[in-house]
Amino acid sequence: MGTNDDNFRERxxxxxxxxxxxxxxxxxxxxxxxxxxIISQTGGLLEDFLYGAKSGQELSVEELNQIxxxxxxxxxxxxSTIRRLNKFVHSADFPVAAFDVYxxxxxxxxxxxxxxxxxxxxIKIESRSEKIEATGPVLEIQRTIFLAVKELLAVATKDDTIxxxxxKSDSGLLINMHLVTKQRSGCPELSQVSEAAxxxxxxxxxxxxxxxxxxxxxxxxxxxxx
Amino acid sequence: xxxxxILLVDDEVDFLEVMTQRLVKRGMDxxxxxxxxxxxxxxxxxxxxxxxxxxxxPGMDGMETLENLLRVKPSLxxxxxxxxxxVEKGVKAVKLGAADFxxxxxxxxxxxxxxEAAQAKTLALFEENLDKKINSITRxxxx
Numbered sequence: 513m514g515t516n517d518d519n520f521r522e523r524x525x526x527x528x529x530x531x532x533x534x535x536x537x538x539x540x541x542x543x544x545x546x547x548x549x550i551i552s553q554t555g556g557l558l559e560d561f562l563y564g565a566k567s568g569q570e571l572s573v574e575e576l577n578q579i580x581x582x583x584x585x586x587x588x589x590x591x592s593t594i595r596r597l598n599k600f601v602h603s604a605d606f607p608v609a610a611f612d613v614y615x616x617x618x619x620x621x622x623x624x625x626x627x628x629x630x631x632x633x634x635i636k637i638e639s640r641s642e643k644i645e646a647t648g649p650v651l652e653i654q655r656t657i658f659l660a661v662k663e664l665l666a667v668a669t670k671d672d673t674i675x676x677x678x679x680k681s682d683s684g685l686l687i688n689m690h691l692v693t694k695q696r697s698g699c700p701e702l703s704q705v706s707e708a709a710x711x712x713x714x715x716x717x718x719x720x721x722x723x724x725x726x727x728x729x730x731x732x733x734x735x736x737x738x
Numbered sequence: 739x740x741x742x743x744i745l746l747v748d749d750e751v752d753f754l755e756v757m758t759q760r761l762v763k764r765g766m767d768x769x770x771x772x773x774x775x776x777x778x779x780x781x782x783x784x785x786x787x788x789x790x791x792x793x794x795x796p797g798m799d800g801m802e803t804l805e806n807l808l809r810v811k812p813s814l815x816x817x818x819x820x821x822x823x824x825v826e827k828g829v830k831a832v833k834l835g836a837a838d839f840x841x842x843x844x845x846x847x848x849x850x851x852x853x854e855a856a857q858a859k860t861l862a863l864f865e866e867n868l869d870k871k872i873n874s875i876t877r878x879x880x881x
Contacts, residue, residue, distance in 0.1 A: 542794060545821045546750050549843035553756045556846055560763050582752060629796045670797065 532655045539626045540597045547590040554582050596622050603650040610736075613644040613678045613685065620654045621676055624661055632670040635661065638677035646685055647736040649712055653729075656708040657687060660716070660727045663700035664691040667725065685737040687729040700725060742857045743767040743784070747777040747803065748792040748819070757790075760846055766853070774798030778806045781814060788837070788856035789816045790849070793827055801831065808835045813863045815856035819844060 558579050565571045599619050603611070614637070621637045628635045657676070664674050672693040679686050702718055705727065709716040715730040731737070744766055748754050754770045761768050769784065771777035775798060781789065789807060793800030800818060807814055818831040821842040828839030837859065838852050 542821055545842055546753065549821070550750065550752045550756060552843045553753065553760060553846070557756050557760050560760060564763075582756065586752065630794070630799070632797045 529651075529655060532658055535627070536600060536623050536658070537597075540593060540623060543593055543626055544590060547586050547593065550586045551583055551590075554579055554586070600654070603654060608647060608649055610645060610647045611650045613646055613687075613737075614640040616650060616654065617657075617676055617678060617687070620657055624658060628661070628665060628674065631665050631668060633665055633668045634673045636673055636675045638675055640678075644678055644680060644685065645738050646731065648731060652708065652712050653687075653714075653731070656705060656712070656714065656716070656729055657689065659705045659708055660689050660700075660729065663702065663705060664689060664725060664727065667691070667696040667698045667700055668693055669695050669697060672724075680737055681730070683730060684733045684735055685731040687731070689727045689729070691725040693724045696725060700727065702727070741765060741767055742787045742853060743769070744853060745769045745771060745777060745780055745784070745786045745789045747771045747774070747789060747795075749773060749795045750792075753792075761850070761853075764846075764850055774800075774803030774806065777803055778810060781807050782810050786814065787860045788853045789814060790853070791816055791818050791836075792842075793818050793820045793831065801834065804831055804834055804836055813860070813867075815860050817849075817852050817856060 558576075561569075561571060561575065561579075596619055600623055603609070603616070618637050621635045625635050661674055661676075668674070668691055672691060675688075675690045675692060677688045677690075679688070699720065700718060702716060705716050709729060712731070714732065717728050717730070719726045719728075742765070744761065746754055746757055746761075746768060747770070748757075749772050751772060754772065758768045758770060769780055769786075771780055773795060777789070777791070780786075791800055791803060791807070795803070798806075804816055804818065807816055812835075815837040816831075816835070818828060818836045818839045819842050820827045820831075820839055828836075828841070831839055837856050840849060840852065
């Protein structure tokens with residue numbers, strides 16, 4: 513019999529839906545904390561200027577404008593971050609729903625960008641040539657993409673890019689994730705990604721080429737891809 | 739006390755700008771770095787009274803930067819800023835040799851107090867070192 517820790521790890525594995533939600537939320541709340549820190553300190557700077565003004569120091573209009581601009585920029589950044597998180601959590605409203613594929617990729621890509629940035633890797637969603645819509649388990653699809661990108665990040669090196677795109681195929685929908693790298697550190701482990709894909713159901717395959725690593729998630733025709 | 743010279747290390751440029759303005763208004767000399775390697779290069783050549791270091795940074799993270807800063811300047815007073823809302827990371831940093839830690843967003847007055855304490859510690863260590871050197875010279879010369 514394993515230890516209590518072993519039992520917990522078996523029951524709550526690192527690739528579980530709960531862990532996925534935790535990772536995304538942790539990353540977003542960290543970003544929001546940074547944004548609020550800046551806004552808070554900028555408000556404090558305004559107080560410093562006002563305190564100085566009471567003692568006879570001149571208030572500079574230019575400096576006040578800069579403060580206003582900074583608060584506006586960070587507020588916009590915060591609103592954008594919250595909107596992305598809101599869109600993400602609402603993908604859990606229904607087990608199966610219709611969704612715009614590229615909008616979903618852009619959203620999950622943006623949410624993962626901070627995690628990628630910590631490893632100095634950029635996530636890029638390839639520009640769409642056409643609108644693609646599908647019906648399926650949106651949250652699970654995002655989780656599978658997250659797990660695949662996590663595996664690519666594990667072997668990525670500094671300044672690499674992970675490019676994500678989607679295309680219709682005869683067999684349904686393909687979501688392509690390409691780690692563009694000249695010097696990967698190891699080979700991605702696909703077992704967790706495959707398990708998540710199989711549960712949907714979907715298929716996942718990996719190819720290693722000279723220009724990097726390709727992971728392709730293949731969603732079948734019953735996803736009503738249009 | 740002499741003007742305090744500090745190094746602020748954070749990947750958020752807007753945070754560095756506003757903190758620099760606030761700390762300069764409070765009489766400090768402030769240098770900045772947006773990543774670990776730059777911070778380490780600056781610490782190698784400048785004698786800072788304190789370094790304020792964000793723990794979550796891309797590339798070389800805060801913990802690794804802390805270890806490297808203390809490697810180049812073992813008596814450097816480093817105050818870490820943790821945004822993780824846990825005491826755990828701050829305690830780990832202190833065990834690695836950080837002088838203190840604060841949770842982001844930090845109250846400016848709390849930060850200033852910790853910086854002043856770090857400056858006093860830096861001065862005390864400098865004087866202790868100086869005493870040791872003087873004693874060593876007087877012993878060697880038999881004075």
